[in-house]
Amino acid sequence: AQSVTQPDIHITVSEGASLELRCNYSYGATPYLFWYVQSPGQGLQLLLKYFSGDTLVQGIKGFEAEFKRSQSSFNLRKPSVHWSDAAEYFCAVGAGGGYNKLIFGAGTRLAVHP
């Protein structure tokens, strides 16, 4: 069965520090992978996606993610975190192909210290 695992429930970093959020997936075919961000009490905003091609994908707000098939991972990175990045981050796989039938990980809550 398809699944997404985000090992870190809560991460705290200092403003200006680098960030890496981990994501592992289980999917039988070529995965469609996504990272979303959710601010408190709001819906989700797409940060970036991987469908095919270059395994290092760039997203909005300075985020990037690298698809590693051998490790079944799609970790999210940002070189320098801003206080406004504090939010909940969800990794997801498109189980129905593309954006269809998204299966989300449990999420990682990011706190940023000034």
Added chain:
Amino acid sequence: GAVVSQHPSWVICKSGTSVKIECRSLDFQATTMFWYRQFPKQSLMLMATSNEGSKATYEQGVEKDKFLINHASLTLSTLTVTSAHPEDSSFYICSATPGQSNQPQHFGDGTRLSIL
């Protein structure tokens, strides 16, 4: 960018009442809409997929008679929680897409439902 409006944003009601949540795509035609449920500090769980003019497809374990979904137009889908009880309290989020798998889902801001 594409905007999805969800209404109401917050509702409190008594046990036994029915609650309707609306999801509207404001600037595109949403062939497909999705309804998710999110428990506190947990992930989103897909409840159902609705295609305009068709019956919704419910995920395993979701009671279709409890959570009625209507997608009568290309810009509006509704989720009705019938005879709501405290265990139905949750954050409900909709998303909408033009329908093709390479088109992103655009999410509403969610509805917080509290049943007393």
